[in-house]
Amino acid sequence: MGRFPVITVDGPSGSGKGTICSLLARELGWNLLDSGALYRLVALAARHHGVALDDVDALVILAAHLDVQFSTVEDQNEVTIILEGEEVSNSLRTEDCGADASVVASLGPVRDALLERQRAFVTELGLIADGRDMGTVVFPQAELKVYLTASAEERANRRYNQLINKGLGASLQAILDDIQARDARDMNRAVAPLKPAKDAISLDTTELSIEEVLASVLDQARHKGLR
Numbered sequence: 001m002g003r004f005p006v007i008t009v010d011g012p013s014g015s016g017k018g019t020i021c022s023l024l025a026r027e028l029g030w031n032l033l034d035s036g037a038l039y040r041l042v043a044l045a046a047r048h049h050g051v052a053l054d055d056v057d058a059l060v061i062l063a064a065h066l067d068v069q070f071s072t073v074e075d076q077n078e079v080t081i082i083l084e085g086e087e088v089s090n091s092l093r094t095e096d097c098g099a100d101a102s103v104v105a106s107l108g109p110v111r112d113a114l115l116e117r118q119r120a121f122v123t124e125l126g127l128i129a130d131g132r133d134m135g136t137v138v139f140p141q142a143e144l145k146v147y148l149t150a151s152a153e154e155r156a157n158r159r160y161n162q163l164i165n166k167g168l169g170a171s172l173q174a175i176l177d178d179i180q181a182r183d184a185r186d187m188n189r190a191v192a193p194l195k196p197a198k199d200a201i202s203l204d205t206t207e208l209s210i211e212e213v214l215a216s217v218l219d220q221a222r223h224k225g226l227r
């Protein structure tokens with residue numbers, strides 16, 4: 001760590017981190033860390049093993065020994081995630097799993113257990129790191145730190161449309177309530193709360209298209225000599 005370039009993208013649920021990070025990784029040819037997936041995997045493993053979400057010792061063991069494989073199929077955007085031999089790519093993305101992930105992520109010892117696993121994603125190619133504390137805790141030395149925001153209503157609309165497009169039923173009000181509860185938990189926890197790093201560039205994406213956000217971040221990367 002330290003010698004290779006890192007761009008961090010932090011922000012609340014639905015601000016566009018995952019979308020922008022995968023486009024950035026493709027455009028720059030860099031590695032990608034979806035740190036939220038690691039917290040979601042701990043939550044899912046807890047469910048599979050019947051571990052309660054407040055059983056810190058058992059959760060730490062699960063986090064430290066996550067048996068997971070990430071694989072990308074050539075020419076496909078989607079990453080396939082295998083947990084303990086079972087494909088979990090879809091169950092990982094549910095709103096329930098996101099809410100459970102936010103609960104286990106509030107526990108300091110669970111965060112500590114995932115720290116080195118996250119830093120190991122750095123390669124000489126460079127790394128795009130997507131999460132809540134990428135710029136503040138995990139990669140404080142990153143060359144470029146981006147903090148994405150958008151109004152809670154816009155973020156709920158985006159999630160709603162995402163679920164409808166997948167053919168899943170959804171209630172806009174329930175999604176908005178969930179987003180607000182998750183924002184409050186992620187921003188107010190004692191360890192590694194969601195907030196912009198002091199040297200982060202904040203971008204409000206409420207009125208911006210995906211293309212405009214991507215162009216703006218690539219512009220910042222160019223200013224820093226990263227491309």
Ligand SMILES: Nc1ncnc2c1ncn2[C@@H]1O[C@H](COP(=O)(O)OP(=O)(O)O)[C@@H](O)[C@H]1O
Pocket residue numbers: 011012013014015016017018019020158159161162205208209210213
């Ligand atoms: N600037 C934007 N304008 C409109 N829709 C967006 C924008 N950014 C992302 N989206 C859409 O919003 C949804 C949530 O985006 P996602 O990247 O998963 O957010 P996050 O990773 O921050 O939770 C996706 O369906 C995505 O296509």
Ligand SMILES: Nc1ccn([C@H]2C[C@H](O)[C@@H](COP(=O)(O)OP(=O)(O)O)O2)c(=O)n1
Pocket residue numbers: 012013014018035036037039040098101102105106130131132133134182186
């Ligand atoms: N670096 C991170 C990434 C995610 N988390 C926690 C807090 C989030 O609510 C959950 C799920 O994160 P994820 O990025 O997958 O969720 P969204 O796609 O933004 O809805 O995990 C975290 O505490 N720190």
